[in-house]
Amino acid sequence: MREKIxxxxxxxxxxxxxxxxxxxxxxKYLLRNVHHSLALIEERNLPDDLLFQELFSTYRGLTxxxxxxxDFYLWDEDFDTRIEANKAVDQIKSELHQIFWS
Numbered sequence: 434m435r436e437k438i439x440x441x442x443x444x445x446x447x448x449x450x451x452x453x454x455x456x457x458x459x460x461k462y463l464l465r466n467v468h469h470s471l472a473l474i475e476e477r478n479l480p481d482d483l484l485f486q487e488l489f490s491t492y493r494g495l496t497x498x499x500x501x502x503x504d505f506y507l508w509d510e511d512f513d514t515r516i517e518a519n520k521a522v523d524q525i526k527s528e529l530h531q532i533f534w535s
Contacts (some may be wrong), residue, residue, distance in 0.1 A: 434481040
């Protein structure tokens with residue numbers, strides 16, 4: 434369980450960098466949830482199983498329709514640049530999903 438939590442911390446830090454660069458309203462919404470998750474991890478006030486449950490709850494807030502991570506994509510006029518930029522986002526989305534649903 435601790436390994437999953439540590440990996441979540443790394444993924445959320447990577448996602449923070451991406452969201453801060455994007456700066457859209459959707460990115461700001463997601464960033465608030467990511468910061469909340471990181472604060473929970475850093476505080477370590479809960480046993481790992483309860484912390485993971487709380488992190489799962491905030492993750493669900495990241496996946497709401499139309500404003501969540503599932504609908505978040507980076508835009509660039511150049512197709513190849515856009516594809517490359519979204520690879521990191523897609524990888525983070527995939528890993529988060531795997532951690533919480535496996």
